Amino acid sequence: MLKAEENEILTRVGPGTLMGELLRRYWTPACLSAEIPAPGSPPARVRLLGENLVAFRDTRGRVGLVQENCPHRGASLYFGRNEEALLRCVYHGWAFDVDGKCVDMPSEPAPFCEKVRMKSYPVHESGGIVWTYMGPRETMTPFRDFGTDGHDADEFIAAKQLTTCNWVQAMEGNLDTSGPIPGNSVARRSSPSPRSPRRSPASGTGSSRACTPWTTTSRCPPKPGGTATSAASRTS
Numbered sequence: 001m002l003k004a005e006e007n008e009i010l011t012r013v014g015p016g017t018l019m020g021e022l023l024r025r026y027w028t029p030a031c032l033s034a035e036i037p038a039p040g041s042p043p044a045r046v047r048l049l050g051e052n053l054v055a056f057r058d059t060r061g062r063v064g065l066v067q068e069n070c071p072h073r074g075a076s077l078y079f080g081r082n083e084e085a086l087l088r089c090v091y092h093g094w095a096f097d098v099d100g101k102c103v104d105m106p107s108e109p110a111p112f113c114e115k116v117r118m119k120s121y122p123v124h125e126s127g128g129i130v131w132t133y134m135g136p137r138e139t140m141t142p143f144r145d146f147g148t149d150g151h152d153a154d155e156f157i158a159a160k161q162l163t164t165c166n167w168v169q170a171m172e173g174n175l176d177t178s179g180p181i182p183g184n185s186v187a188r189r190s191s192p193s194p195r196s197p198r199r200s201p202a203s204g205t206g207s208s209r210a211c212t213p214w215t216t217t218s219r220c221p222p223k224p225g226g227t228a229t230s231a232a233s234r235t236s
């Protein structure tokens with residue numbers, strides 16, 4: 001069991017936190033390509049590692065991932081106009097390219113516009129997913145091709161699922177070898193412990209309960225008119 005302080009370290013992933021800095025050293029899925037399907041389509045909101053971002057595909061087809069709030073007065077660029085290879089803030093019209101550079105500022109002279117830049121992250125689109133690297137540029141590694149680079153859109157399906165929990169805690173739970181999940185059940189039953197050799201129920205010398213005690217549980221009440229049900233039999 002982790003202590004509360006250790007869970008604090010594990011679950012805080014914003015900029016400057018320990019886990020946040022660690023996870024920012026890896027390419028991370030940001031959104032589906034289908035959420036920004038065509039050049040000039042509306043931007044998509046992305047909440048990633050505690051940051052509010054906006055993804056957009058500009059009118060030239062380039063993908064950008066930038067901070068959601070405009071650096072001028074904080075208006076949401078989710079409502080921005082995706083036009084002329086720029087994302088234009090609807091409040092005062094400042095416009096930004098996919099690299100976060102301000103390239104048009106209707107109310108100010110050109111020199112000031114060139115000084116403004118907002119947070120943006122590099123992206124790589126592969127297999128219907130927009131991946132991003134949120135760590136320092138100097139530590140950025142090349143994108144690792146999972147076998148999806150270069151495939152046509154009709155050769156893969158990408159989907160996403162929102163799980164409201166910390167990613168590392170969920171991963172740790174999935175790796176828990178004592179969990180009564182079907183995958184673990186199969187692995188355990190096909191790999192008997194040397195100290196507890198498996199005996200076949202058919203042999204009459206014992207039952208699977210002898211070597212896989214976690215597959216049955218006394219917590220399962222007997223069925224009406226029947227015998228107690230094992231967890232394994234219910235999940236297999």
Ligand code: FES
Binds near residue numbers: 070091
């Ligand atoms: S708030 Fe975006 S241009 Fe002013």
